[in-house]
Amino acid sequence: MALAIMLRDHGGPDMLRPEAVEPGRPGPGELRLRQTAIGVNFHDCYVRSGLYRTLPLPGVPGIEAAGVVEEVGPGVTGFAPGDRIGYVTGGYGAYASARLLPAAQALRLPPGVTDRLAASVLLKGLTVEMLLRQVxxxxxxxxxxxxxxAGGVGRLLCQWAAHLGATVIGTVGSAAKEAIARAAGCRHVIRYREEDFTARVREITEGRGVDVAYDSVGRDTFEGSLACLARRxxxxxxxxxxxxxPAFEVARLAAKSNSLSRPIVFHYIAERSALEVASAALFALLGSGAVRAETGQALPLAEAARAHELLESRQAEAPLILLPQDSDA
Ligand SMILES: NC(=O)c1ccc[n+]([C@@H]2O[C@H](COP(=O)([O-])OP(=O)(O)OC[C@H]3O[C@@H](n4cnc5c(N)ncnc54)[C@H](OP(=O)(O)O)[C@@H]3O)[C@@H](O)[C@H]2O)c1
Known part of the structure; x- marks a missing residue:
């Protein structure tokens, strides 16, 4: 039997409850994994609260993890028991000590990427690859x-963008986070809870505005981000x-010939070839040291609810990972 965090109803973190489950034998094209480290992402909070209705209930949330292949199903090539792999999946089920996974989603981990690092960085890193190279x-x-x-995605995004030679203006919610953002390569840091970030961006760019605004905060920043854009x-x-x-009137983009995107990483890595290109770029950058990713703050899998509380309270020493009890990752 495996330990899984089951979501039976939408709601607060206390809806995340440990249960014993039987993962079963792998079917055609599947792997059975013993999981060693599991990533915790904001996406998981949206699924838990019901903002995203993408996980049928009851269900096991979680979209990324690392582990060891225990058994391969019929027709699987390229993987064998004992292989160390990481994955990102739109199919959920990552909050578990063991699971079945389509082999097409598995990525063999390079020696320099530990299981804990993979669980901390894969989803965030592939998202950043999408944002900076595709979108x-x-x-x-x-x-x-x-x-x-200074957040999980934010730190990687700033480092990778600075490595590409861009000038990065970052916003953060506290003084402690200001130092983190600077260390991640931000040339300018704005404390957006205290300062008017739109006015500051105008000042920093001498009225021109920015070429691109990456906004993961949504409601509170959307209008300001739009105002920060340069022409085109x-x-x-x-x-x-x-x-x-809130609903947005498209004609407003014409004022500066702006464009607006709302990308989802799963759509950019759905093809195996695209997943391989994106992960190779991420692993190469991590291997070269151009981007440094931290191994996440670890909590036991059974304490998934506490991990959600930390993330939603803005207190997390991002990123957060969950460790199945018997994990030696
Ligand atoms: N589209 C995709 O495919 C995709 C993929 C991965 C992640 N994402 C998104 O990327 C974002 C970052 O994800 P992450 O896991 O790395 O999280 P994170 O950035 O570590 O945490 C979210 C941060 O948002 C800021 N924030 C602003 N207003 C907030 C509020 N009202 N409540 C909570 N936080 C608030 C906080 O930073 P400050 O304290 O500095 O304000 C907080 O630390 C999330 O929105 C996630 O959904 C999207």
Missing amino acids: HRVEAGQTLLVHAA GHLVNFGQASGPV
């Missing part, structure tokens, strides 16, 4: 605005930590 091709000399720059600038809304963005 908007960031180039040297461009100026970017990144909200929640691109607003990329990829999250809603403060709540969903």
Whole structure:
């Protein structure tokens, strides 16, 4: 039997309850994994609260983890028992000590990427690859605005963008986070709970605005982000930590020939070839040291509810990971 965190009803963190489950034998194209480290993401909070209705209930949430292949199903090639793999999945089920996974979603982990690091960085890193290389091709000399720059995705995004030669303006919610954002490569940091970030961006860019604004905060920042854009600038809304963005009138984009995107990483890694290209870019950057990712703050799998509380209270020393009790990762 495996330990899984079951969600039976939408609601607060206390809806996340440990249960014993039987993962079963792998079917055609599947792997059975013993999981060693599991990533915790804001997406999981949206699924738990019911903001996203993408996990049929009852169900096991969680979209990324690392582990060891225990058994391969019929027709699987390229994987064998004992292989160390990581994955990101739109199919959920990651909050468990063991599970079945389509082999097409599994990524063999390079020796330098530990299981804990993979669980901390895969979803966030693939998201950043999508944001900087697919949704908007960031180039040297461009100026970017990144909200929640000290967060899990934010730190990676700022480092990778600075590595590409962009000037990064980051926003953060506290003084402690300001130092984190600077260490992640932000040339300018704005405390957006105390300062008017739109006015500050105008000042920093001498009235021009930014080429791209990466906004994962949503409701509280959307209008300001739009106002920060340069002519032909691109607003990329990829999250809603403060709540969903209200309905938007498209004609407003014409004022500065702006564009607006609302990307979801799963759509960018659905094809195996795209997943391999994106993960190779991420692993290469981690291997070169150009981007440094931290191994997450670890909690036992059974304490998934506490991990959600930490993330939603803005107190998390992001990223957060869950460890199955017997994990030696
Ligand atoms: N579209 C996609 O495919 C995709 C993929 C992965 C992640 N995401 C999104 O990326 C964002 C970052 O994810 P993450 O896991 O790395 O989380 P995170 O950035 O570590 O945490 C979210 C941060 O948002 C800020 N925030 C602003 N208003 C908030 C509020 N009312 N409540 C809570 N937090 C608030 C906080 O930073 P401050 O204290 O500095 O304000 C908080 O630390 C999330 O919105 C997530 O959904 C999207």
